[in-house]
Amino acid sequence: MNHLVCRCILVSLLLASSAFASTNHSNGRGQEIRSKSILVALLDSSYTELAELVEKALLLQTLEDLVGKKNVTIFAPKNEALERDLDPEFKQFLLEPRNLKSLQTLILHHIVPSRIELIKNVIKTTRKRALSNHHLRLCSANNRLLVDESVEVVDHNSIIRPDGLVHGVNKLLVPHSVLEDFNRRRELRSISAVLPTSAPTVDPRKMKRAPRSKMGPAAAAVPIFDALAPGPSLAPAPAPGPGGPHHHFDGASQVQDFITTLVHYGGYNELADILVNLTSLATEMGQLVSQGYVITVLAPNDEAMAKLTADQLTEPGASEEIMYYHIIPDYQTEESMYTSVRRFGKVWYETLRLPHKLLAEEADGSVRFGSGDDSAYLFDPDIYTDGRISVQGIDAVLFPSQLANSAAAVKKVVAKQRRGTLTS
Known part of the structure; x- marks a missing residue:
C-alpha cells in the first residue's frame, strides 16, 4: 500500500475516533489529548511501515483506547529497517489471515504501557513487560542502548507526546512465541507434498x-x-x-x-x-x-x-x-x-x-x-x-x-x- 494513502486512511480513522471520544467527555471517555495522540504522530513520521502493520493487525481501536488511559512507550523500527531487513517469507507469514494472532503479538511486543524516557548512555539494565506479556530487556553496552541485547535504539525520544513517546530502533523485535509459530509453519510446509493431479474424484453416490x-x-x-x-x-x-x-x-x-x-x-x-x-x-x-x-x-x-x-x-x-x-x-x-x-x-x-x-x-x-x-x-x-x-x-x-x-x-x-x- 502506498505510504501516503495508508497514512491518510489511518489518520482519518484515529481522528474520527478522537472526535467521537471528545463528544462523550461527560461519561468519562473523552480525552482532550487524543488529537495529539502518539499514534497520530506515528503516522506522520518515518515509522509508517509499523503503522501499516498496526492497521493490518486490527489494533487501532485497542491502542487508541489504551493511550486514552495511560502513557505508552513504542520501540518503533524505522521504514528503511523494515524494508531492508525484514525477511519476505516472514513478512508473508505475518500478513496471512490465519496468523493474525502472531501479528498482534508482534506489534504489542513493541509497546510498553508506561513512559520510558531514555538518556543516551545513562541506563541501567532493566526489564519492562510489553503489551505482548513478554519482557523487554533494556541495557547500555559499548556506548549503545540495546533492547533484548541485539536491537539498538538509534533514535531515542524520537517522538514525544503527552500520552507517550517513540524510540526508533534498527530492527523488528520478535518474541520467541511468534518465531516458534513461524518456524513450525515453515517446517510443516517443507514436509508437505504437492497435491497429486491423478487423485480419483469421489462420487458420494x-x-x-x-x-x-x-x-x-x-x-x-x-x-x-x-x-x-x-x-x-x-x-x-x-x-x-x-x-x-x-x-x-x-x-x-x-x-x-x-x-x-x-x-x-x-x-x-x-x-x-x-x-x-x-x-x-x-x-x-x-x-x-x-x-x-x-x-x-x-x-x-x-x-x-x-x-x-x-x-x-x-x-x-x-x-x-x-x-x-x-x-x-x-x-x-x-x-x-x-x-x-x-x-x-x-x-x-x-x-x-x-x-x-x-x-x-x-x-x-x-x-x-x-x-x-x-x-x-x-x-x-x-x-x-x-x-x-x-x-x-x-x-x-x-x-x-x-x-x-x-x-x-x-x-x-x-x-x-x-x-x-x-x-x-
Missing part, C-alpha cells in the same frame, strides 16, 4: 453403510465408501503413487503420520485418542488414501471436544457419526478454502456423512463452518498437509443442522398421527 465399529452396531446408517467394506479380499490394489516401497500410496502410514503430528502439535489429544482407540476410522481413512483418494479432516481441538456430553459419545456408533461429518472427500488447504469463500460467499462441502453437507463462509477474516450456534472457525490452519491428507484445526464440534430439523419433523408427524387416532 457410491457410498454405502459403514462396517460396524468396535463400539457396537450403529443406531443409524452411516454412509461410507464401497472401498472401505471390511475384509482384505474386497480391498482393491493400492493406487499408483509416490509413497511406499513399491511406489504406491501407503495410506496407513500417512494416517499414522498425521495423527502423530496432531499429538506433537498439541491441543488435539482427544481427537487423536478417538481415532486410535475408540473407532475404526484410522483404518478406514488409511484404506481410502491407499486407493488414491484425498481427504480433508476438520479437527476439533481439545477444548471443543471437552464440551461433548456423555450421551453424545456413548451411543453406539456416535463417535463415527460425529467424525464422518468432519471429513471432506476432497483436498482443501486454508488457502484454497479461504479463496473459495472470498470468491463465492458460501460454499457447500460434501462430507462422509451423507446426505449432510457442510456450509463454509468468510467471517472475521477466516473461514467459518456451519451457522448460528452450531458453527466453528478455522482455528489452526494447515496442521498437516501432505498432498493427500489435509488436517485443519477448528474450535468447535460440528453437527448437521438438518438433524435438528428432521427430528422436529418426525415429532410433528407422530403428533399428527396420534391426534388422528384419538379423533377416530
